Amino acid sequence: MTVVAGIGPDGRGMHAVHLAGRIAASTEEDLLLCCVVSDAWGRGSAASGADADWRRHLEGMATEAMAEARTIPPPEVRVDAVVRTARSVPRELVTASERADASILVVGSAGDALMGHVALGNVSTWLLHRASLPVALSPRSFWSEPTDRLERLVLAVDSDAAVDSALDATTLLARRAGVGLGLVTFGVRRLPALPDGGGRRADDAVYEAWREQIDAFQARAASLVEETGVPVTDRIVAVADSWRGAVNKVHWREGDMLVMTSSREGPVRRIFLGSNAPRIMGHVPVPVLTLPRR
Amino acid sequence: MGAQQSSFAAQIFRRMPVGRRPHTEEGLKRTIGLVQLVGFGVGATVGTGIFFVLTEAVPNAGPGVVVSFVIAAVTAGLTALCYAELAGSVPVSGSSYSYAYATLGEVVAMVVAACLLLEYGVSASAVAVGWSEYLNQLLDNLFGVQIPHDLSYAPEAGGVVNLPAMVLVVLCALLLIRGASESATVNTIMVGIKVAVLLLFIAIAATGWNSDNLADFAPFGVAGIQAASATIFFSYIGLDAVSTAGDEVKDPARTMPKAIIISLIIVSTLYVAVALTAVAAQPWQDFEGQQAGLAQILENVTGSTWPSTVLAAGAVISIFSITLVVMYGQTRILFTMGRDRMLPPIFARVNPRTLTPIPNTIIVATVVALIAGFIPLNWLLDTVSIGTLVAFMVVSLGVIILRRRAPDLERTFKVPLYPVLPLLSIAACIYVLTGLALVTWVVFLIWVAVALAFYFSYGFRRSTLRTGAGDEEATS
Numbered sequence: 001m002t003v004v005a006g007i008g009p010d011g012r013g014m015h016a017v018h019l020a021g022r023i024a025a026s027t028e029e030d031l032l033l034c035c036v037v038s039d040a041w042g043r044g045s046a047a048s049g050a051d052a053d054w055r056r057h058l059e060g061m062a063t064e065a066m067a068e069a070r071t072i073p074p075p076e077v078r079v080d081a082v083v084r085t086a087r088s089v090p091r092e093l094v095t096a097s098e099r100a101d102a103s104i105l106v107v108g109s110a111g112d113a114l115m116g117h118v119a120l121g122n123v124s125t126w127l128l129h130r131a132s133l134p135v136a137l138s139p140r141s142f143w144s145e146p147t148d149r150l151e152r153l154v155l156a157v158d159s160d161a162a163v164d165s166a167l168d169a170t171t172l173l174a175r176r177a178g179v180g181l182g183l184v185t186f187g188v189r190r191l192p193a194l195p196d197g198g199g200r201r202a203d204d205a206v207y208e209a210w211r212e213q214i215d216a217f218q219a220r221a222a223s224l225v226e227e228t229g230v231p232v233t234d235r236i237v238a239v240a241d242s243w244r245g246a247v248n249k250v251h252w253r254e255g256d257m258l259v260m261t262s263s264r265e266g267p268v269r270r271i272f273l274g275s276n277a278p279r280i281m282g283h284v285p286v287p288v289l290t291l292p293r294r
Numbered sequence: 295m296g297a298q299q300s301s302f303a304a305q306i307f308r309r310m311p312v313g314r315r316p317h318t319e320e321g322l323k324r325t326i327g328l329v330q331l332v333g334f335g336v337g338a339t340v341g342t343g344i345f346f347v348l349t350e351a352v353p354n355a356g357p358g359v360v361v362s363f364v365i366a367a368v369t370a371g372l373t374a375l376c377y378a379e380l381a382g383s384v385p386v387s388g389s390s391y392s393y394a395y396a397t398l399g400e401v402v403a404m405v406v407a408a409c410l411l412l413e414y415g416v417s418a419s420a421v422a423v424g425w426s427e428y429l430n431q432l433l434d435n436l437f438g439v440q441i442p443h444d445l446s447y448a449p450e451a452g453g454v455v456n457l458p459a460m461v462l463v464v465l466c467a468l469l470l471i472r473g474a475s476e477s478a479t480v481n482t483i484m485v486g487i488k489v490a491v492l493l494l495f496i497a498i499a500a501t502g503w504n505s506d507n508l509a510d511f512a513p514f515g516v517a518g519i520q521a522a523s524a525t526i527f528f529s530y531i532g533l534d535a536v537s538t539a540g541d542e543v544k545d546p547a548r549t550m551p552k553a554i555i556i557s558l559i560i561v562s563t564l565y566v567a568v569a570l571t572a573v574a575a576q577p578w579q580d581f582e583g584q585q586a587g588l589a590q591i592l593e594n595v596t597g598s599t600w601p602s603t604v605l606a607a608g609a610v611i612s613i614f615s616i617t618l619v620v621m622y623g624q625t626r627i628l629f630t631m632g633r634d635r636m637l638p639p640i641f642a643r644v645n646p647r648t649l650t651p652i653p654n655t656i657i658v659a660t661v662v663a664l665i666a667g668f669i670p671l672n673w674l675l676d677t678v679s680i681g682t683l684v685a686f687m688v689v690s691l692g693v694i695i696l697r698r699r700a701p702d703l704e705r706t707f708k709v710p711l712y713p714v715l716p717l718l719s720i721a722a723c724i725y726v727l728t729g730l731a732l733v734t735w736v737v738f739l740i741w742v743a744v745a746l747a748f749y750f751s752y753g754f755r756r757s758t759l760r761t762g763a764g765d766e767e768a769t770s
Binding site: 158159185187188189190191192201202203204205206207209210214217239276 | 387388389473474475476477481619622623626627629630633642644646647648649650651
């Protein structure tokens with residue numbers, strides 16, 4: 001199995017290489033660096049001749065970026081690199097991943113992500129909606145020393161279906177990396193300022209019912225995970241009045257990776273994030289691994 | 295036979311033990327002071343009905359509508375005081391349904407719940423209909439276009455469907471499903487807008503003061519004033535919000551009555567001033583059928599559109615927020631009933647991702663939207679008033695019953711002048727209620743009969759009190 005890291009010809013996405021290197025070293029897999037040069041016009045189009053010089057320039061840049069990227073992963077990881085030209089960058093990344101029998105495809109955050117945070121860009125959004133393999137997003141300016149490894153996976157739980165869908169892939173990754181698994185559920189609860197006829201705490205009953213459900217989901221998930229031999233390190237319910245507040249309630253550690261599943265609305269075997277996932281992602285200070293729906 | 299009867303009575307009057315409802319959070323701190331509590335009262339009350347209630351009430355009472363406002367205010371104040379005692383004798387926060395369930399028994403709780411469906415569900419529809427009037431006025435003032443008549447009036451009012459009102463309800467439902475709620479800041483802004491536009495109205499309408507308009511003060515005598523006070527009671531709904539905050543109030547025994555009375559004085563002063571300047575600004579005969587009444591009056595008084603535009607804009611913004619809050623209250627009341635299995639468990643389903651009762655919200659929105667789309671405003675207002683008044687009457691009665699049955703019960707707040715005050719409260723409710731049209735009564739009694747029939751076929755056998763069952767896992 002291989003971990004694939006996608007980088008841009010301009011050297012964007014180097015932090016994806018840091019993350020991919022860390023994962024590959026933790027799970028003892030090979031690493032494939034894949035740089036896709038976007039060729040929007042396509043060969044054979046009227047503009048392709050005029051475009052050729054520009055493309056050659058980009059390919060030259062890509063080769064330089066590759067040379068730099070090769071120095072990043074820990075020395076014990078076997079690294080390969082390919083440069084490709086394609087009309088669709090994300091589609092080509094998926095094709096390369098399939099050829100390499102990839103376990104995970106790693107891409108970087110959009111350029112406008114907050115320092116240390118994850119943000120979706122064009123490529124990652126496409127991948128999350130359509131890729132049928134696990135996709136990891138590295139936070140902006142993510143940095144990993146050659147000795148750093150994954151320390152803990154944190155699985156986001158919001159339904160039994162999400163757990164069932166994520167269980168195999170997550171426990172497999174945890175076992176290969178030799179790490180424990182935390183369970184987390186995020187929730188946003190905003191209480192109205194005004195009392196109304198339902199009483200000022202009208203929402204408490206709703207919240208209690210929610211907690212009961214979540215505790216049941218987590219208990220079930222924990223027993224399923226333990227059955228596979230992976231230790232469950234924490235069970236966290238993080239609730240605040242905003243997604244950001246909820247994410248910040250979790251005591252994140254260096255070496256964590258958050259694992260999220262696609263939502264139920266998504267087509268089978270396609271990653272389609274629930275409406276909350278992008279909002280949660282934007283505030284998470286650790287890498288995020290999204291699993292396609294099974 | 296006698297034993298059977300007593301066991302039947304025991305069943306329908308079984309009470310929800312208060313300890314059965316666990317607290318999520320550690321005990322609430324008593325942090326709310328007088329000023330904040332008055333803020334609650336004014337914020338939750340002001341603006342609900344005043345924007346459109348005059349159109350319905352003035353044709354009944356004439357300029358005497360000012361007196362109707364005072365009658366309704368006194369009734370609201372008395373009932374709020376009784377409500378505060380009942381709320382203070384049950385150590386959980388809840389709606390009057392919960393208080394009735396804990397103190398007066400299951401069958402009474404069901405009657406109260408039926409009333410609350412009118413007080414919340416139907417009033418959300420009424421408010422949405424009022425909103426569509428002001429929306430049309432605003433569009434007309436700003437762009438010279440209006441939503442076609444057929445699409446902005448209920449069939450009874452000469453249209454086909456009130457589409458804007460339905461759209462508003464759907465929007466609010468979407469917000470509620472996403473877990474929106476009014477923050478303290480937003481709420482303060484809304485209250486500010488409501489009070490500001492009402493003050494603007496008073497100031498400008500006063501310039502059109504014409505004493506001749508007040509000459510025929512009570513064209514339909516006391517009966518007209520009484521009938522109008524029932525309709526107007528609608529605009530005082532929300533004052534009970536103060537009562538539900540009892541367990542968080544510092545020194546409730548002293549703060550509570552003060553807060554209720556002060557917020558009532560503020561609100562009724564505003565209302566009376568609005569009503570007085572309105573009836574002095576135009577002949578009472580002109581109120582009938584006026585759309586977006588307050589905005590119209592400003593336009594007639596000044597001859598220019600900007601004041602009416604400002605008022606309509608304020609109304610559109612603040613009525614939107616009222617609809618949201620009222621629908622929220624309704625979903626939470628139904629949620630509690632679902633948990634008690636007085637309603638099917640679908641009402642107690644919480645979506646794990648949004649922390650909101652989605653099916654419940656969808657059901658509420660569907661019913662509220664249909665009512666708003668197809669039933670005219672004047673029918674709605676009286677239905678809301680009758681439901682609210684009866685609920686409050688039960689609460690006032692509950693205070694007396696509870697004092698006799700459990701005199702030593704710890705109460706955070708006791709009504710002054712017992713038993714005079716609860717009796718006065720009941721008398722005031724009855725007085726206002728008798729002003730309502732027969733048809734309103736018929737509709738109401740049918741509604742309560744339906745609710746009771748539902749209770750005997752469902753809740754009577756399934757309520758958690760009877761089965762002792764906890765919640766099944768409801769996943770969505």
